[in-house]
Amino acid sequence: MQKIISAIVADIGKVLLGKEHQVKLALACLLARGHLLIEDLPGMGKTTLAHALAQVLGLSYNRVQFTSDMLPADILGVSIFERDSGQFRFHEGPVFSQLLLADEINRSSPKTQSALLEAMEERQVSIDGETRQLPEPFFVIATQNPLQQSGTFVLPESQLDRFLMRISLGYPTREAERALFQGVDPRVQLAQLKPRINIEGLKKLQSLVRQVKASDSLLDYLERLVQHSRQSPECAVGLSPRGALALLHAARAWALIHGRGHLLPEDLQAVLPSVAGHRLQSDGVDGSQLVERMVHQVDIIAA
Amino acid sequence: MNAANSQLRTLLPRESLLWIFAAQLAVLLPQFAHLPLWLVGAWCLAVYWRLEVFRGRREMPGRLVKSIAVLLAIAGLALTYRRWFALEPMVALLAVSFTLKNIELVSRRDALLSLMLAYFLAATLFVFEQTIPYALYGILCTVIITAALAAQQGRASARPQRALSMSAKLLAQAVPVMVLLFVVMPRLGPLWAVPQNGASATTGISDSMSPGEFSQLSKSAKPALRIAFDGAVPPPEQRYWRGLVYTHFDGRRWSEPGVSDGFSHWSRGRSRLQRGAESEEQPLPAVGPRYRYRVIQEATHSPWLFAMARPNSKTRGVRETPDDTLVYKMPVANRLAYEVRSWPRESISGQDELTSWERRRNLQLPPAGNPHARQWAEKQIARGLQPEQISGELLDLFHQGFTYTLRPPVLGADSVDEFLFGTRQGFCEHFASSYVFTMRAAGVPARVVAGYQGGEWVEQEEYLLVRQYDAHAWAEIWLTERGWVRVDPTAAVSPERIRDGLQSAAADEFMEDSLLPLHKIGFVSRLRLQWDMINYRWYQTVVSFDSERQQGVLQRLLGEISPLRLAVFMAAPIILALVVLLIWLNISSRGPRLPAASRQYLRFCRRMARAGLARNPGETPGEFAHRVARELPRLGPMAAHITAAYEKAAYAGDPAAEKQLRRLVRSFWPMRIIR
Numbered sequence: 014m015q016k017i018i019s020a021i022v023a024d025i026g027k028v029l030l031g032k033e034h035q036v037k038l039a040l041a042c043l044l045a046r047g048h049l050l051i052e053d054l055p056g057m058g059k060t061t062l063a064h065a066l067a068q069v070l071g072l073s074y075n076r077v078q079f080t081s082d083m084l085p086a087d088i089l090g091v092s093i094f095e096r097d098s099g100q101f102r103f104h105e106g107p108v109f110s111q112l113l114l115a116d117e118i119n120r121s122s123p124k125t126q127s128a129l130l131e132a133m134e135e136r137q138v139s140i141d142g143e144t145r146q147l148p149e150p151f152f153v154i155a156t157q158n159p160l161q162q163s164g165t166f167v168l169p170e171s172q173l174d175r176f177l178m179r180i181s182l183g184y185p186t187r188e189a190e191r192a193l194f195q196g197v198d199p200r201v202q203l204a205q206l207k208p209r210i211n212i213e214g215l216k217k218l219q220s221l222v223r224q225v226k227a228s229d230s231l232l233d234y235l236e237r238l239v240q241h242s243r244q245s246p247e248c249a250v251g252l253s254p255r256g257a258l259a260l261l262h263a264a265r266a267w268a269l270i271h272g273r274g275h276l277l278p279e280d281l282q283a284v285l286p287s288v289a290g291h292r293l294q295s296d297g298v299d300g301s302q303l304v305e306r307m308v309h310q311v312d313i314i315a316a
Numbered sequence: 317m318n319a320a321n322s323q324l325r326t327l328l329p330r331e332s333l334l335w336i337f338a339a340q341l342a343v344l345l346p347q348f349a350h351l352p353l354w355l356v357g358a359w360c361l362a363v364y365w366r367l368e369v370f371r372g373r374r375e376m377p378g379r380l381v382k383s384i385a386v387l388l389a390i391a392g393l394a395l396t397y398r399r400w401f402a403l404e405p406m407v408a409l410l411a412v413s414f415t416l417k418n419i420e421l422v423s424r425r426d427a428l429l430s431l432m433l434a435y436f437l438a439a440t441l442f443v444f445e446q447t448i449p450y451a452l453y454g455i456l457c458t459v460i461i462t463a464a465l466a467a468q469q470g471r472a473s474a475r476p477q478r479a480l481s482m483s484a485k486l487l488a489q490a491v492p493v494m495v496l497l498f499v500v501m502p503r504l505g506p507l508w509a510v511p512q513n514g515a516s517a518t519t520g521i522s523d524s525m526s527p528g529e530f531s532q533l534s535k536s537a538k539p540a541l542r543i544a545f546d547g548a549v550p551p552p553e554q555r556y557w558r559g560l561v562y563t564h565f566d567g568r569r570w571s572e573p574g575v576s577d578g579f580s581h582w583s584r585g586r587s588r589l590q591r592g593a594e595s596e597e598q599p600l601p602a603v604g605p606r607y608r609y610r611v612i613q614e615a616t617h618s619p620w621l622f623a624m625a626r627p628n629s630k631t632r633g634v635r636e637t638p639d640d641t642l643v644y645k646m647p648v649a650n651r652l653a654y655e656v657r658s659w660p661r662e663s664i665s666g667q668d669e670l671t672s673w674e675r676r677r678n679l680q681l682p683p684a685g686n687p688h689a690r691q692w693a694e695k696q697i698a699r700g701l702q703p704e705q706i707s708g709e710l711l712d713l714f715h716q717g718f719t720y721t722l723r724p725p726v727l728g729a730d731s732v733d734e735f736l737f738g739t740r741q742g743f744c745e746h747f748a749s750s751y752v753f754t755m756r757a758a759g760v761p762a763r764v765v766a767g768y769q770g771g772e773w774v775e776q777e778e779y780l781l782v783r784q785y786d787a788h789a790w791a792e793i794w795l796t797e798r799g800w801v802r803v804d805p806t807a808a809v810s811p812e813r814i815r816d817g818l819q820s821a822a823a824d825e826f827m828e829d830s831l832l833p834l835h836k837i838g839f840v841s842r843l844r845l846q847w848d849m850i851n852y853r854w855y856q857t858v859v860s861f862d863s864e865r866q867q868g869v870l871q872r873l874l875g876e877i878s879p880l881r882l883a884v885f886m887a888a889p890i891i892l893a894l895v896v897l898l899i900w901l902n903i904s905s906r907g908p909r910l911p912a913a914s915r916q917y918l919r920f921c922r923r924m925a926r927a928g929l930a931r932n933p934g935e936t937p938g939e940f941a942h943r944v945a946r947e948l949p950r951l952g953p954m955a956a957h958i959t960a961a962y963e964k965a966a967y968a969g970d971p972a973a974e975k976q977l978r979r980l981v982r983s984f985w986p987m988r989i990i991r
Contacts, residue, residue, distance in 0.1 A: 230914055230966040275968040278936040312933035314914050314921075 031189025041266035047177020071208030075110035079121040085128035179291040225265035331474035335464035362418035503863035524571035536784035559767035678761035693757035720810035747805035761794035913965035927986035
């Protein structure tokens with residue numbers, strides 16, 4: 014198993030140079046059956062990451078570019094009357110895929126956003142009174158542009174909470190960028206990527222995540238982190254129980270990626286900025302800064 | 317002026333003002349009973365004005381208005397009381413200044429001043445009353461004033477619930493200090509004594525006795541005396557609590573000249589002087605049957621005290637009279653406790669002679685009236701009977717056909733004649749009065765004694781409760797060989813009155829006029845006795861805790877009273893309480909006990925800290941091990957081992973790793989390795 018995981022990470026690393034940490038986070042998010050929100054400027058490799066993940070994991074992949082005039086039917090699908098058969102037939106929308114890249118999700122109207130977010134949560138779609146299961150596994154990787162917020166619909170906190178993680182890729186290092194210039198075109202590389210795992214394998218990995226052991230000492234630490242987020246005067250809103258659970262799941266996936274059967278405090282700390290950053294709120298201060306302070310303030314061993 | 321005023325107005329917010337007024341009302345409410353009515357009006361007016369100022373409808377009063385208000389108030393006090401150096405005017409003065417402060421209640425400082433005054437005024441309540449209900453009310457006042465003080469802090473703390481709970485918390489914390497100070501604080505005497513108003517109505521037995529007076533008393537179940545015995549207890553028929561001796565009869569009223577016209581000049585001082593030499597010759601015997609008891613007397617507003625014959629008291633301010641009664645140096649305006657030792661008369665041998673002046677006094681009769689009684693007496697003398705025999709004849713007469721009733725028929729001018737030979741129905745005063753009259757007519761010195769008789773045991777004979785309806789009048793005659801001898805003519809008619817008390821002697825008529833016949837319900841009577849018991853204990857333990865008893869308590873606690881011991885006694889509980897608090901805080905802040913592996917790892921961290929490398933709170937063991945390896949390379953391998961063992965033990969749940977960790981930490985001494 015461990016070999017497969019490192020192969021996956023290595024494969025994506027060929028396409029997305031120097032972003033091993035983010036790649037692992039994205040993988041951990043998928044292994045923990047969560048959805049991923051990537052917040053970054055255009056051209057930083059958001060789409061590449063999503064595409065590469067789909068390729069390597071052998072998942073069916075759809076991409077939707079969100080615009081302000083988009084309607085829920087454009088994502089979910091629509092029933093169309095077919096003259097040949099004299100019946101309505103349902104044409105599945107792009108949401109019926111195993112990995113959906115929702116590009117610039119904040120460009121569309123709240124109505125459309127909520128349709129997608131509902132599908133993310135329920136993993137099923139109800140159209141014309143009929144409930145349709147989405148394929149299994151089902152991942153959504155949504156991206157949004159933090160700048161140029163005019164004409165966008167900011168995702169409300171309740172919607173943000175649906176995403177297990179929010180990451181940003183950031184500029185590559187000098188070496189990585191030089192390698193990018195010198196190496197093969199990433200698009201070519203991307204096309205050459207072969208699936209390293211099948212659906213069964215992926216499900217196996219997901220069930221392994223749930224078996225990662227979390228000891229009492231670690232849960233104490235998790236509790237202290239959560240309590241700190243709720244009691245600290247810096248945070249206006251603390252971590253919800255769902256947030257705390259998300260933290261635990263993501264940390265398990267992270268531990269599995271690193272080949273451990275038990276959780277270490279490092280795992281929590283590694284995923285904490287991505288998991289808690291968009292869930293914490295405060296006046297004026299960014300959530301990830303709060304998380305950073307929290308990590309320094311909360312003692313790992315004793316209260 | 318206007319702008320300044322409007323600015324000032326904002327200084328005291330609405331909650332703050334309302335709290336102050338609430339505290340003032342709480343403090344003044346019980347005082348309204350003592351204070352003149354116009355002062356109540358003045359307070360309402362001042363509060364109204366201040367509220368109008370708050371609403372912006374009126375200005376703060378100017379200097380002229382204030383001066384006029386002060387002058388009016390002082391004039392009012394002067395007109396109401398007409399004297400300054402008494403307690404009521406002083407309290408009223410305090411209340412007036414308290415009231416007038418309202419019209420210049422501007423800043424936070426004024427508010428605090430007013431509330432501090434409120435504490436003081438609340439304390440003056442105890443000048444008048446020291447009973448449990450007033451004590452409870454005093455506590456309530458303190459809670460409200462403290463809450464008002466807490467409410468001055470601002471909007472959130474002015475919410476009633478919050479302010480009151482804050483106040484209650486503060487006061488609860490102050491209770492230990494209060495108890496300590498109550499026991500330890502020296503009881504200073506008053507710097508100057510202010511006489512209390514003597515005009516308040518006297519209760520209980522008065523300085524004269526006319527028909528109908530005692531039946532008034534018989535309607536009251538109020539407590540009069542509480543008597544606790546130390547040692548022997550007299551039998552019920554000996555329980556005559558003598559208060560006053562009446563020697564003067566004017567045909568209708570028995571009285572004692574000179575008793576009522578004030579406490580300072582007590583006209584019988586003269587007779588005392590006469591007997592002064594004799595009483596020194598004949599001191600009370602040092603041994604012999606005597607009763608020791610402590611009497612707690614309710615306020616009567618008259619100076620006489622109550623005790624069995626012949627009394628002697630060592631309590632300060634109490635002295636004996638030649639009539640074998642006790643008097644206090646001034647009218648008893650508050651509950652008074654005094655110690656008494658009594659020698660029954662029979663035990664004192666060799667009585668002194670009656671002086672001629674005394675003899676005249678005790679044979680005095682009005683020049684005319686009651687001819688039948690006089691005739692009867694002369695007839696007895698003519699038969700050649702001795703005084704004792706005459707008395708026996710008279711008691712026999714009472715024994716035949718006289719009835720004891722609480723509602724005797726009204727008597728006319730010759731009250732003794734009408735009673736003896738007409739109505740033949742009467743109350744103790746009728747019997748005593750006619751008996752003494754007739755004995756005097758027969759030439760035997762006699763006098764009426766008023767006081768209480770009997771009493772009811774409370775709580776397993778802890779003390780004897782004597783109520784107003786136990787008021788009684790009886791007679792004493794002078795027999796040459798035996799001196800003064802008590803004769804109770806009522807006993808001849810109604811022995812059960814003496815043995816069992818009024819309630820059984822006149823069961824049908826007893827307390828007939830009361831709205832609810834509560835005394836007939838046993839449960840209520842028991843409750844009343846219980847309540848009296850509580851009151852008694854309250855007085856015994858709290859109110860009468862004077863410097864003498866304080867010394868006693870301290871002596872018992874400390875052995876010897878020295879400043880050092882007192883200081884230790886005061887400091888020890890405080891230090892103890894602080895230490896307990898410290899320990900408790902320490903324990904409560906520690907949180908749940910850490911698992912063994914974490915404790916071992918923390919030991920490792922402490923040792924590392926001593927070696928100069930402390931772990932940061934948010935630093936994971938793995939990161940810390942890396943840092944150790946980087947900064948103190950010689951410790952690196954060991955730290956890595958320990959960290960690995962700890963991670964296994966704490967996070968992977970490996971029990972073997974825990975043992976290994978313990979072993980590793982035990983042998984880990986970074987200081988030695990570094991050196």
